[in-house]
Amino acid sequence: MEDFAVKIQGLTVAYDAKPVLSDIDLEIPKGRLTAVMGPNGAGKTTLLKSLLGLIPKVKGEVEFSCVRGKPPKIGYVPQSESIDTDFPVTVLDVVLMGCYGRLGWIRRPSKEDKEFSMEMLSKMKMEQYWDRQISRLSGGQQQRMFIARALAQKADIYFMDEPFKGVDAATEKAIIEILKELRSGGKTVVAVHHDLSTAPEYFDWVTFINNRVIANGPIEQVFVGENLSRTYKAGGVT
Amino acid sequence: MDMAIEIQLIAALTAAGCAIPGSFLLLRRMSMVSDSITHTILLGIVLAFFMVQDLSSPLLLIGAAAMGPVTVWLTELLVKTRLLSEDSATGIVFPLLFSIAVILITRYAGSAHLDTDSVLLGELVFAPFDRLTVFGVDIGAKGLYLSGGLFLLNVTLLLIFFKELQITSFDPVLAAVLGFSPTLMNYGLMTAASLTAVGAFEAVGSILVTAFMIAPPAAAYLLTEDLKKLPVTAVIIGAASGILGYHTAVFLEVSIAGCMAVWTGIFFMAAFVYNVIKRKRGAAAKC
Numbered sequence: 242m243e244d245f246a247v248k249i250q251g252l253t254v255a256y257d258a259k260p261v262l263s264d265i266d267l268e269i270p271k272g273r274l275t276a277v278m279g280p281n282g283a284g285k286t287t288l289l290k291s292l293l294g295l296i297p298k299v300k301g302e303v304e305f306s307c308v309r310g311k312p313p314k315i316g317y318v319p320q321s322e323s324i325d326t327d328f329p330v331t332v333l334d335v336v337l338m339g340c341y342g343r344l345g346w347i348r349r350p351s352k353e354d355k356e357f358s359m360e361m362l363s364k365m366k367m368e369q370y371w372d373r374q375i376s377r378l379s380g381g382q383q384q385r386m387f388i389a390r391a392l393a394q395k396a397d398i399y400f401m402d403e404p405f406k407g408v409d410a411a412t413e414k415a416i417i418e419i420l421k422e423l424r425s426g427g428k429t430v431v432a433v434h435h436d437l438s439t440a441p442e443y444f445d446w447v448t449f450i451n452n453r454v455i456a457n458g459p460i461e462q463v464f465v466g467e468n469l470s471r472t473y474k475a476g477g478v479t
Numbered sequence: 480m481d482m483a484i485e486i487q488l489i490a491a492l493t494a495a496g497c498a499i500p501g502s503f504l505l506l507r508r509m510s511m512v513s514d515s516i517t518h519t520i521l522l523g524i525v526l527a528f529f530m531v532q533d534l535s536s537p538l539l540l541i542g543a544a545a546m547g548p549v550t551v552w553l554t555e556l557l558v559k560t561r562l563l564s565e566d567s568a569t570g571i572v573f574p575l576l577f578s579i580a581v582i583l584i585t586r587y588a589g590s591a592h593l594d595t596d597s598v599l600l601g602e603l604v605f606a607p608f609d610r611l612t613v614f615g616v617d618i619g620a621k622g623l624y625l626s627g628g629l630f631l632l633n634v635t636l637l638l639i640f641f642k643e644l645q646i647t648s649f650d651p652v653l654a655a656v657l658g659f660s661p662t663l664m665n666y667g668l669m670t671a672a673s674l675t676a677v678g679a680f681e682a683v684g685s686i687l688v689t690a691f692m693i694a695p696p697a698a699a700y701l702l703t704e705d706l707k708k709l710p711v712t713a714v715i716i717g718a719a720s721g722i723l724g725y726h727t728a729v730f731l732e733v734s735i736a737g738c739m740a741v742w743t744g745i746f747f748m749a750a751f752v753y754n755v756i757k758r759k760r761g762a763a764a765k766c
Binding site: 256257293294295315317319323325328329330331334335338341345346347349350374390394 | 561639641642646648653656659700706
């Protein structure tokens with residue numbers, strides 16, 4: 242049995258009376274890249290948000306395993322369309338937000354925080370855009386910025402909502418490099434992923450959900466035709 | 480101090496104070512909430528007045544300030560039923576509370592100096608007659624201290640909570656993950672906006688407070704892409720509208736509050752035109 246990063250037992254989440262997730266039992270392994278896959282409306286984003294504690298649960302338990310004796314630090318990459326790109330912030334402003342968790346209330350980011358954020362930007366090859374307002378970035382550049390922000394969080398577990406959505410090929414490659422680097426550093430990554438063709442190459446663990454858990458395990462064992470058809474045909478969503 | 484200067488200072492400070500919470504209401508796409516709050520605080524004032532029977536009591540400020548979060552809470556209660564959208568819920572809550580306040584005033588407070596006209600339009604012209612005296616010494620108009628105090632309060636809150644306001648407005652999900660409660664910041668902002676609205680209420684009345692809270696930040700939004708410069712620009716535009724509005728009103732012999740609101744509109748139009756030209760030039764430069 243592998244060490245788990247997150248253990249979910251009997252999780253049920255509902256909007257109104259309609260359950261979006263019912264009776265989810267799941268162990269997400271530590272130090273792996275896990276893809277959460279399923280058709281539209283399967284509850285992938287809802288699962289992520291309820292793990293982050295942002296949506297009230299109807300019932301069930303979510304347990305995070307400790308990292309070095311402490312609750313793990315959680316990093317987060319939003320779904321790109323959930324962001325208001327007209328908001329008056331620059332690329333560096335956004336990456337700096339990754340440091341806010343360490344600062345706590347009221348304390349302001351220091352020069353070191355800014356330098357560290359610039360470093361994370363250059364890691365994503367975004368340093369020349371640091372003072373741009375974020376609406377003047379391409380989809381790929383925006384995603385690189387959010388990955389840089391997640392890196393600035395220095396988290397133990399990263400939750401990413403479709404990190405490859407709407408990005409160019411070069412960005413996709415850059416992101417997957419970073420994910421692998423995080424894994425070698427012992428970090429856990431949980432990403433909502435849509436592209437069936439790239440999943441086996443990018444991830445080493447997969448969770449198929451469609452309102453409930455269809456399958457969960459190492460990608461080479463679980464990513465098979467039977468599970469795919471059960472995931473994408475169950476529930477009447479095509 | 481000269482009466483005319485006092486009026487202008489009160490107007491400028493009021494508008495400047497409104498521009499700060501207004502900037503964040505605008506960024507959170509909650510502009511109409513300011514309209515809602517500026518109406519419902521009247522109920523807070525009326526209820527507090529019934530308790531203390533004194534129009535100059537500071538308790539009136541507290542009653543009004545408490546009504547802002549109550550309004551937001553009631554609105555969100557309706558939104559959470561998922562039966563109506565946010566704007567419909569706003570449209571149900573504020574006329575209800577406001578109309579209760581108007582009925583209470585006309586029925587029970589007719590003899591007090593709490594009449595609907597002054598509530599809707601404010602009485603800036605009379606502000607200099609209401610003096611603040613300390614040990615018998617006249618130290619200036621009360622309105623000056625009220626508007627100045629609220630402006631300083633807003634500046635202080637902005638300086639302390641800038642980072643928290645930024646992250647909860649821009650990315651509430653990350654804010655929540657990092658431990659900056661978006662709900663807490665939301666209610667805090669609403670309380671600050673309500674308090675500010677009460678001050679502005681005396682100067683320009685409940686209807687025009689919205690003009691001060693939203694138009695200067697909306698103009699500033701079109702002029703700057705820097706969150707630090709946004710409230711500063713909005714404060715300058717608001718204060719300028721107050722002063723220019725006063726002079727226009729004196730020159731044309733019309734309502735001061737009305738002229739100030741017109742100036743906020745003129746500034747917005749100018750910013751809009753500037754923004755369009757800038758964008759066109761930007762597009763041309765790319766070719």
